[in-house]
Amino acid sequence: MDKVILMNKTVQETRIAILEDGKLVEMFIEKSGKARMVGNIYKGKVENVIEGIRAAFVDIGYGANAFLPFSEMNNPASVVSMVESVNGADEEEVELIPSQLKEPETGEINLKPGQDILVQVIKEPFADKGPRVTTDISLPGRFLVLVPNISYVGISKKIQNRKERTRLREIAKQIKPENFGLIIRTVAEGKDIDTLKKDLDSLLKKWKKIEKKAMTEPAPVCVYEDIEIVSSVVRDLLTPDVSKVIVDSKSLYKKIHSYVGSVSPEMVRKIEYYSSRTPLFDFYGVEKDFRNSLNNRVWLKSGGFIVIEHTEAMTTIDVNSGKYIGKKDYEENAFKINLQAAQEIARQVRLRDIGGIIVIDFIDMGKKENRDKVFHELLKEFKKDRAKAALAPISDFGLLEMTRQRTRLNLFYTVSEECPMCHGTGRITSKETFMTQIESWLRRFRTESKERRLVLQVHPYMGSYLQKEMKKILKKLQWKNLVLLKLEENSSLRLDEFRFISAKTGEDITDKF
Numbered sequence: 001m002d003k004v005i006l007m008n009k010t011v012q013e014t015r016i017a018i019l020e021d022g023k024l025v026e027m028f029i030e031k032s033g034k035a036r037m038v039g040n041i042y043k044g045k046v047e048n049v050i051e052g053i054r055a056a057f058v059d060i061g062y063g064a065n066a067f068l069p070f071s072e073m074n075n076p077a078s079v080v081s082m083v084e085s086v087n088g089a090d091e092e093e094v095e096l097i098p099s100q101l102k103e104p105e106t107g108e109i110n111l112k113p114g115q116d117i118l119v120q121v122i123k124e125p126f127a128d129k130g131p132r133v134t135t136d137i138s139l140p141g142r143f144l145v146l147v148p149n150i151s152y153v154g155i156s157k158k159i160q161n162r163k164e165r166t167r168l169r170e171i172a173k174q175i176k177p178e179n180f181g182l183i184i185r186t187v188a189e190g191k192d193i194d195t196l197k198k199d200l201d202s203l204l205k206k207w208k209k210i211e212k213k214a215m216t217e218p219a220p221v222c223v224y225e226d227i228e229i230v231s232s233v234v235r236d237l238l239t240p241d242v243s244k245v246i247v248d249s250k251s252l253y254k255k256i257h258s259y260v261g262s263v264s265p266e267m268v269r270k271i272e273y274y275s276s277r278t279p280l281f282d283f284y285g286v287e288k289d290f291r292n293s294l295n296n297r298v299w300l301k302s303g304g305f306i307v308i309e310h311t312e313a314m315t316t317i318d319v320n321s322g323k324y325i326g327k328k329d330y331e332e333n334a335f336k337i338n339l340q341a342a343q344e345i346a347r348q349v350r351l352r353d354i355g356g357i358i359v360i361d362f363i364d365m366g367k368k369e370n371r372d373k374v375f376h377e378l379l380k381e382f383k384k385d386r387a388k389a390a391l392a393p394i395s396d397f398g399l400l401e402m403t404r405q406r407t408r409l410n411l412f413y414t415v416s417e418e419c420p421m422c423h424g425t426g427r428i429t430s431k432e433t434f435m436t437q438i439e440s441w442l443r444r445f446r447t448e449s450k451e452r453r454l455v456l457q458v459h460p461y462m463g464s465y466l467q468k469e470m471k472k473i474l475k476k477l478q479w480k481n482l483v484l485l486k487l488e489e490n491s492s493l494r495l496d497e498f499r500f501i502s503a504k505t506g507e508d509i510t511d512k513f
Contacts, residue, residue, distance in 0.1 A: 001020055001021055001241065002019075002020070002021050002022070002243055003018070003019070003020055003241050003242045003243060004018075004019040004242070004243055004244055004245075004246065004284075005017070005018055005019075005233065005237065005238070005242060005244075005245045005246070006018075006019065006246050006280055006281065006284060006286060007230060007245065007246065007247040007248065007249070007252060007256075008248050008249075008279070008280050008281055009247075009248065009249035009251075009252050011032070012031060012032055013029055013030065013031050013032065014029070014030045014032075014228075014229060014230055014252075015027070015028070015029050015281070015290075016028040016029075016229065016230065016233050017281065017284075017286045017290070018237070019284065019286070020384075022284075022285075023289075023347070024285075024286050024289040024290065024293075024351060025347060025350055025351060025384075026350060026351060026353075026386075027290060027293070027351060027353075027411055028229050028233060029229075029411070029414050029415060030228060030229040030230075031414075036124060036226075036229060036408060037062075037121045037124055037125070037131050038121050038122065038123065038124055038131075038226070038408060039120070039121065039140075039226030039232070040120070040121050040222055040224060040225050040226055041118065041119070041120045041121075041137060041210060041222070041223050041224035042058075042060035042061065042066075042118075042119055042120075042121070042133070042220060042221065042222050042223065043116060043117075043118055043213075043214045043217060043219045043220065043221050043223050044058040044059055044060040044061075044066060044116070044117055044118075044119050044133075044219055044220050045058065045059045045114065045115070045116055045117070045219040045220055046058055046059075046111055046112065046113050046114060046115045046116075046117055047059050047065050047113060048113050049111050049112065049113060054069060054070040054071070055067060055068060055069045055070060056068045056070075056111050057130075058117060058119055058133060059219070059220050060119065060121075060131070060133070060220045060222075061220035061221065061222065062125065062130060062131060063125075063130075064125060064128065064129065064130030064131075065130050066119060066121070066130050066131045066132070066133040067129070067130055067131070067132050067133065068117075068119060068132075068133050068134070068135070069132075072122070072132075072133070072134035072135065072136065073111075073134070073135045073136070074135065074136070116219045117135065117219075118135065118137065118214055118223070119133035119134065119135055120133060120134055120135075120136075120137050120138070121133055122134050123406065123408075124408045124409055126409060126413070136150070137149070138183075139203050139206055139207060139224075140235070140236070141199040141200070141202060141203045141235075142185075142187065142199055142235055142263040142264065143184070143185055143187055143188035143191055143195065143196055143199045143263075144182055144183065144184060144185065144188065144196060144199050144200055144203065145182070145183035145185065146180060146181075146182065146200065146203040146204070146207060147180065147181035147182070147183065148179070148180055148181075148207060149179060149180075150180075150181045151176075151178070151179055151180065151181055152181045152182075153169060153172045153173060153176060153181070153182050153183075153184070154181070154182070154183035154184065155168060155169060155172075155183075155184045156183075156184060156185055156186040156188075158186040159184070159186060159188075159189050161189075164189055164190070168184045168188060168189075169184075171193050171196055172184055172196075174193070175193065175196060175197050175200055177200075177204065182200070184196075186239060187238075187239055187240075187264070199263070206224065209224075210223050210224045230252060230255075230256065231255075231256075231259060234256055234259060234260060235259075235263075238260065238264070238267055238270070242270060243270065244270045244271075244272055245270055245271050245272065246272045246273075246274050246280065247271070247272070247273055247274060248273075248274040248275075248279075248280040250273065253271065253273040256271055257271050289351075293348070293351050293352055293411060294411075294412065294415065294416070296308050296309060298344060298348055299322070300322075300324075300337065300340045300341060300344055301340060302324045302336060302337055302340055303321075303322050303323035303324035303325075304319065304320060304321050304322045304323075304324045304337040304340065304341065305320050305322045306318065306319050306320070306341050306344060306345060306348070307320065308348065308352070308354075310354075310410075310412060310413075313357065314356060314357035314358065314359055315354050315356065315357070315358045315359075316358075316359050316360075316361070317345055317358065317359070317360045317361065318361045319337065319338060319341040319345075319360070319361060319362050319363050320363075321333065321334075321337055321363060324336075324337055331365060331366055331367060331370065334362075334363040334364065334365050334370075335365055335367075335370045335373070335374070337363055338362045338363055338365065338370075338374045339373070339374055339377055341362065342374050342377040342378040342381065343377065343381055345360060345378065345381075346378060346381030346382050346384070346385070347381070349382075349385075349404060350384070350385045350387075351411065352410050352411040352412060353387075353406075353408065353409075353410045353411055354404060354410045354412075355387070355404050355405060355406020355410065356403065356404070356406050357401070357402075357403055358401075358402050358403070358404060359399060359400070359401055359402075360378075360399065360400040360402070361398060361399055362374060362394060362398045362399075362400065363398065364397075364398045365394075365398065371393070371394040371398075372393070372394075374394060375391070375393050375394050375400065378391060378400070379391055385404075387404055387405040387406075388404070388405040389402060389403065389404040389405070390402060390403050420494070421494050421495050421496075422495075428494075428495045428496040429496035431462070431465055434462065434496055434498070435473060437498070438456070438477070438498055439477055439481075441498075441500065441510070441513060442477060442481045442483065443481065444513045445481075445483075445500070445509075445513045446481050446482070446483070448513060449513075451483075451502060451503075451504060452482065452483055452484060453483070453484045453486075453502075453503035453504065454483055454484070454485055454486070454500050454501065454502065454503060455485075455486045455488055455500070455501035455502075455503055456485050456486065456487050456488065456498060456499075456500060456501075457488045457489070457490040457493065457498065457499040457500075457501060458487070458488075458489065458490065458493065458497075458498050459489070459490065459491065459493045459494065459495050459496075459497065460489040460490075460491055461495050462495065462496075462498075463487060463488075463489035466487060467487065474487070484503075486503065488501075498510070500513075
C-alpha cells in the first residue's frame with residue numbers, strides 16, 4: 001500500500017490529508033486560534049462528585065466543566081485505551097507486561113468538591129458538553145510513551161518478531177525509572193538503547209516541568225499543552241509504510257524537517273517541499289474528495305448512493321439503489337449495492353471521523369448468507385481504521401448497529417457552523433404557518449390592548465412574499481383585527497421570525513403578547 005501524507009497551510013487553517021493508494025482516507029484540520037485540547041494536562045478543581053452517575057465534574061478553566069468518570073481513575077486499562085486512541089498509538093494495540101500492575105478500584109472514590117486534581121483530556125468538548133478527562137496521565141514520545149505513577153512495560157502488538165519483542169522488553173526494563181510505566185511504540189522496532197534512552201530523557205524532562213508547574217500554579221491551569229496537530233501527526237503517523245510527506249509551506253517544511261532530523265534522521269528523505277503554483281490538494285485530487293465529504297449524499301459506482309445524517313444521539317446512514325437498474329433478480333441487485341456501500345461507508349466514516357453510535361440501514365436482503373457477506377466486508381474495511389470500532393451483525397430488518405471510538409469532533413462539525421436561520425434543523429416554518437402565527441399574535445394583542453397602529457418587521461425574504469402573494473391576506477388581517485399594519489423589512493431577523501413594534505412608542509412589544 002502506497003501511503004502519502006499531504007500538508008496544506010493557509011492563513012486560517014492547517015489541513016493534513018492521508019492518502020492510501022491515491023485515495024483520501026483521513027483528514028485533520030486545525031484552525032488558527034482553536035488548538036485541540038486532547039492530550040493537554042490540567043491542574044483542575046473538583047466542582048462536584050455525583051455518585052449516581054459514578055463521575056465527577058472538574059473545573060479546568062474551560063467554559064464547561066470537564067467530565068471525569070470514576071472508570072478513568074486509577075485504571076491501567078483506561079491508560080492503555082487512552083494511549084491507543086489519543087496519543088497516536090491508535091494504529092497499534094498494546095500488550096502489557098505487568099510489573100506492579102494494580103487492579104482498578106471499584107469501591108468508593110476518595111474525591112471531594114474543592115479538591116485539586118491533575119487530569120488529562122481524552123475527548124474534545126462537543127456542543128454543550130465539556131471535555132472528557134482521566135487521572136491516568138501519559139506522555140507520548142516518538143518511540144516511547146511515559147506513564148507516571150503506574151509501573152509496567154507495554155509492547156506494541158504490531159511488533160510481531162519474537163526476538164525483537166524480547167530485545168525491546170529487556171531494554172525497557174533496563175531504562176524504566178521507578179514508579180513509571182513505559183509503552184514501546186511500533187516505530188521503536190530496530191532502535192538501539194541509546195535512541196530509546198534519549199527519547200525517555202526528553203519525556204522525563206517534560207514530566208518534571210509538569211510537576212513543578214502543578215505544585216506552584218493555582219487551579220485551574222493548563223500545566224502541559226500537547227504539540228500542535230502537524231507535529232503530532234509527524235510524531236505518530238510517520239511510520240516506515242509512509243512513502244513521503246509533502247508540505248506546501250516553506251516554514252512548515254523547515255519545522256518538520258528539523259523535528260524529523262532530530263528524532264528519526266533516516267526518515268528525513270521522505271519529507272518533500274511542494275513549490276508548484278497549482279494548489280497541493282488540487283494536484284492530488286484531494287480538494288474534490290474533501291468537498292464531497294461535506295455532502296450528506298455520496299454516490300456509489302453502481303449508481304446507488306448512501307445518505308449520512310448526524311443527530312445528537314447517533315449518526316444514521318441509509319443505503320439506496322438510486323439509478324442502479326441491474327438484473328431482474330432483486331436479491332442480487334440489493335447484495336451488489338450493499339457490498340459497494342459497505343466499502344464506501346467504512347471509508348466515509350474514517351474520512352469524516354464519525355464517532356459514537358452509528359446505525360446503517362442496508363437495502364433488505366432475504367438471504368442470510370448475503371447479509372453475512374456484507375457484514376464481513378464492512379468488518380474487513382474497518383480493520384484499516386486506526387480508531388476502534390465494534391459492529392453487530394445485520395438484523396432481519398436490514399439494520400447494522402455499531403460504535404466507533406470518538407476523541408475529536410468529526411469533520412462535518414469542524415468545518416461547518418450552525419445555520420443562524422434554521423438553528424441546525426435544515427428547515428424553517430412554512431409561509432402558511434408563518435401567517436397563522438402572525439394572526440394568532442394579533443388576536444392575543446387585540447384582547448389586551450386598544451392600540452390600533454403597529455409596525456410588522458419581517459426578514460426581506462418573507463417581506464417580498466407578503467407584499468406580492470399574500471397582500472390580500474395581509475389586508476384581511478388588518479380588517480379582521482381592526483389594526484393598521486405597516487410592513488418593514490429587517491435583515492437581522494431569521495427567515496421565520498417576526499417582530500411587532502408599537503407605532504406610538506417605538507417599543508418592541510412582540511414578547512408581551
